[in-house]
Amino acid sequence: MYSTPKEEIESRISALQSLMRQNGFEGAIILQRADLFYYSGTGQDAHLFVPVEGDPLLLVRKSFERAVADSPLQHISEVKSFSQLKQSINGTGHGIKKLGMELDVLPVNNFRIYEDLFPGTEIADVSPLVKINRMVKSPYELAIMKRAAELNTRMFSFVLEVLKEGMTEMELSAHLEAFYRQNGHQGFVRVRSFNQEVFYGHVMSGSNLAVPSCSVGPTGGPGTNASMPQGAGLKPIGRHEPVSIDYVGSVDGYIVDQARTFYVGEPPEKFVRAHNVAIAIQEAVVKRGLPGTAAEELYDISLEMAKEAELLEGFQGYPPVPFLGHGVGLELDEFPVIGRKSPHILQENMVVAIEPKFIFPGEGMAGIENTFVVTASGLKRITHFDDSIQVVPC
Structure with missing residues (x-):
């Protein structure tokens, strides 16, 4: 049994995508542990890519087996490197000009890695939308x-x-x-x-x-x-x-x-x-x-x-x-x-x-x-x- 019901996760993702559309985001990468759990149902070491349209993609570094057991998301893949992460996100077919990340908590050194990983993409702070999404409880x-x-x-x-x-x-x-x-x-x-x-x-x-x-x-x-x-x-x-x-x-x-x-x-x-x-x-x-x-x-x-x-x-x-x-x-x-x-x-x-x-x-x-x-x-x-x-x- 998943840690969080599928319908609950789907509702949260849909609400975030609506806020992203209103604010010009074409995708978001969720990293912070509480946010990751909220949107995916797992607290494993992973990136959650949420496109503004379509299904999210959970990219797991460790532990893949536990993430699959925890999360009701349909698309879960194992990635071991940043190059695999980039390939997985680019492989979704989403051309991203504005990418959201949780800049209120993401360390600067990590931020620079993602800047290099996605050249030509504006990385903007999606955390205000996440916090607005999370403040009303189901x-x-x-x-x-x-x-x-x-x-x-x-x-x-x-x-x-x-x-x-x-x-x-x-x-x-x-x-x-x-x-x-x-x-x-x-x-x-x-x-x-x-x-x-x-x-x-x-x-x-x-x-x-x-x-x-x-x-x-x-x-x-x-x-x-x-x-x-x-x-x-x-x-x-x-x-x-x-x-x-x-x-x-x-x-x-x-x-x-x-x-x-x-x-x-x-x-x-x-x-x-x-x-x-x-x-x-x-x-x-x-x-x-x-x-x-x-x-x-x-x-x-x-x-x-x-x-x-x-x-x-x-x-x-x-x-x-x-x-x-x-x-x-x-x-x-x-x-x-x-x-x-x-x-x-x-x-x-x-x-x-x-x-x-x-x-x-x-x-x-x-x-x-x-x-x-x-x-x-x-x-x-x-x-x-x-x-x-x-x-x-x-």
């Missing part, structure tokens, strides 16, 4: 993402069993990551942005939650060392301080993003108040998140509510990041962006993670994150673990 994709959300519900319940005063952030993360792996998590999270590696997400506590880092999100944490300066560190978890579990559940390549705050002992009142404001922001955005709404409008609503609550300083980080949420799917940073100057307009079946968070320098963080699907009546939750602060008795 019923098939939504069903898988709901299974990822179910995995996260069980993981967050497990936190209540293992969280103890005095254990380090790394110890807690080891318990949770082992739980994930035992239940089928792929072990890493795909991120398209350059230099933004993520394995499972972040586990941080107390003052570490307010440590700025290279992470593009509101929180970052110190990490274990200067070479990986984000996420869990070696700090022991103390009483009455926030412990944030911001983890990405994954099933069959698809992800959901979710965060909850735990305490050993009762939380301080200022954190309870900020948490309640975060929930209020989430609920306001849920109601306003209708198809046709500008994504920037949701961000503006959150800013106004944070200002009214006198919590604007530290909202979405310290210093703040200019967004409230982001699309998720095969990658953690998909379209749409729910943020300042976002060009995106909500459409039904977009999937977004909404994460209102407040940073208190030197003390910690209050906030929440859930994944939602855009519906005709507003945002509908995919992730369902209790939103409230979770307290483990001392």
